[in-house]
Amino acid sequence: MEHVIVACLNGLVVGASIALVAAGLALLFGVLGILNFAQGDFFMIGAYILWLSVRQGISFWLALVIAVVVVGLVGGLALMGALWPLRDRPQALVLLATIGFSLIVEQLAAGLVGADAKPVAAPIGMRIAVGGTQYPAYDLFVVLAAALVLAGGFLFLKYMRYGIWLRAVAQNQRMASALGLPVPRIYAVAFVVSAALAAVAGSLLVPLTGVYPTVGLDITLNAFIVVIAGGLGNFRGAALIALGLGVAESLGSIFIPGAGVQVAVFALVILLVIGRARLRPVTVRL
Amino acid sequence: MLEIEDLHAFYGRSHVVQGVSLRVEAGEGVGLVGHNGVGKTTTLKAIMGMGPRTAGRIAFAGRELRGPAHRRARLGLGFVPDAEAVFADMTVEENIRAAAMVHRNGDQQACLDAAYALFPMLEARRRQFAGTLSGGEQKALTLARGLALKPRLILVDEPSEGLMPRNVDVVAQALHKAIEQGIGVLVVDASFQLLKTVCRRLYVMKQGRITGAYGLDEFPTADRLVGAYLTGGER
Numbered sequence: 001m002e003h004v005i006v007a008c009l010n011g012l013v014v015g016a017s018i019a020l021v022a023a024g025l026a027l028l029f030g031v032l033g034i035l036n037f038a039q040g041d042f043f044m045i046g047a048y049i050l051w052l053s054v055r056q057g058i059s060f061w062l063a064l065v066i067a068v069v070v071v072g073l074v075g076g077l078a079l080m081g082a083l084w085p086l087r088d089r090p091q092a093l094v095l096l097a098t099i100g101f102s103l104i105v106e107q108l109a110a111g112l113v114g115a116d117a118k119p120v121a122a123p124i125g126m127r128i129a130v131g132g133t134q135y136p137a138y139d140l141f142v143v144l145a146a147a148l149v150l151a152g153g154f155l156f157l158k159y160m161r162y163g164i165w166l167r168a169v170a171q172n173q174r175m176a177s178a179l180g181l182p183v184p185r186i187y188a189v190a191f192v193v194s195a196a197l198a199a200v201a202g203s204l205l206v207p208l209t210g211v212y213p214t215v216g217l218d219i220t221l222n223a224f225i226v227v228i229a230g231g232l233g234n235f236r237g238a239a240l241i242a243l244g245l246g247v248a249e250s251l252g253s254i255f256i257p258g259a260g261v262q263v264a265v266f267a268l269v270i271l272l273v274i275g276r277a278r279l280r281p282v283t284v285r286l
Numbered sequence: 287m288l289e290i291e292d293l294h295a296f297y298g299r300s301h302v303v304q305g306v307s308l309r310v311e312a313g314e315g316v317g318l319v320g321h322n323g324v325g326k327t328t329t330l331k332a333i334m335g336m337g338p339r340t341a342g343r344i345a346f347a348g349r350e351l352r353g354p355a356h357r358r359a360r361l362g363l364g365f366v367p368d369a370e371a372v373f374a375d376m377t378v379e380e381n382i383r384a385a386a387m388v389h390r391n392g393d394q395q396a397c398l399d400a401a402y403a404l405f406p407m408l409e410a411r412r413r414q415f416a417g418t419l420s421g422g423e424q425k426a427l428t429l430a431r432g433l434a435l436k437p438r439l440i441l442v443d444e445p446s447e448g449l450m451p452r453n454v455d456v457v458a459q460a461l462h463k464a465i466e467q468g469i470g471v472l473v474v475d476a477s478f479q480l481l482k483t484v485c486r487r488l489y490v491m492k493q494g495r496i497t498g499a500y501g502l503d504e505f506p507t508a509d510r511l512v513g514a515y516l517t518g519g520e521r
Binding site: 164167168172177179180181182183 | 334370
C-alpha cells in the first residue's frame, strides 16, 4: 500500500511538470500552429539559470523568479525573432528552425557549463508523513505550484485582455487583425508565456533531478505525447492528461517491468490520436 | 472621411479592381452594388489591407492608409466580413469584448450594452459559443463586434445575405443608427430593403470599375435598381 501511495505522489510530481511544459506547447501550437521542438531547452535553460543564481548566493525563490523571467523574455523573444521571418513560409521550415534553435542552445549550454549533472538542494527540507511514509514536502510543493501556475494560465486565457486576444488570433488571425488586435504583440505574448511555463517546470524540478544539458528531453517527449493526445492547442486537456499520464506511468512501473510501461503508454496515445483524427482542426481552447 | 482614388487590387496576376474611385463622408451611408465577382469584396479588403496587392491612393480622415489591417483598424476603420468571421470557440460576449478591448480605457460594459440594445437576440445567447449560433445570429454578432471597435467608418460586406426579411430590418436599423451617430458606412449588399434604409448614395460596379454613381432617390422601386444593375441586369 505504501509504495502505491508513493508511486501516486511521484506520478503527480512528474505529471505536474509535464503539464507545465505541455501547456506551453499547446499555447504556441494553438495560436501560431508552431510545434516548438525547443520547448525542452527553455526547460533546461530555466534549470541552469536557477543553478547559476543559487551558486551566486541568491536565494532559491528569487532564483526561481529570475529563471522564469529571463527565459520567458529572452528565450521566448529570441525564438520569436528566429521564427518571425518564416511566418509566411511552409510549416516544415518553421519546425526545422525550432529544431535548429534547440540544437544551438543545447550545444551552448554543454559548452559553457559542462555536461555533468549539477545538484541544487531543495529549499524546503521538511518531510511530511503520508500513508505511513515520510514524503518530501518540496515534491508536494512542486505539484501545488504547478497547479497554481496552470490555474493562473487558465484564468489569463479566460478573462484577461491578452488571453482573450490570444484565443481570437488562434481562431481567425485575419479577422483579429481587421478588428485592430495588435497581432505581432499577441504573438510575442504567446512566445513569452510559453517559454516561461517551460522555465517554471525546469527550475522547480532542479532539486529533484539536478541540471544537465539534456535534462528537458524526457519531459518534453512526454509533453508532446500529452499535447497530441489532448488535442493540439487544448490547454486544459493537456494539463489534465499530463497528470493522468504521470500517475499512470508511475503506478504502472510497479506492476509492469522495464520498458513495458512506455510501450503501453505509446499504444494508448496512438489509439487516442486515431480517435481524434476525425475531429475538427484545433485552436486554443479552454 | 474616406477618399479612394484610382484604386487597383490584384490577386496574383488577376487584376480584380481596376481603378476604383469613391468617397464616403462621416455620417453617410454609401452602397456599393453590382454582380457577383465584379470586385466589391476585394475593394473592401483592399481598403482594409487584408490580402490583395494594391496600387492607388486611399485616404482616411486626411491620412494615407497603409500598413497591416490592425493599424488601419486602430485609426477608426471597421470591417464586417460576409462569412466565417466569428471566433467560433469563444462566447458571444467574448467576441464583442475582444474588439471593445482595443480601447484600453473603454467602458466594456457600455459596449456590450450597446451591442445588446441593437441586437437583443445576442443578449439571450451571450454565454453561448459563437460557433453554435444560427447564420443570422452570426451575422448580427459580426456586425455588433465591428461596431464595438467604435469605428469612425465601417466597411460592411453583404450584411443581409441569407437573412430572413425581419432580420434584414434589424441589421438595416443597426447600420442606420450607426450613421445617425456620425459613423460613415460603406456597404456592399443586394437587398433593396437594406440599401434604402441605410444609403443615401450608390456606386455601381462592373468588371472591376465603377460605372455609375447615383442618389438612392433615383431608384423609387426595387425593380428599377435590380432591373438595371443587380442580379437581372445583364441577363
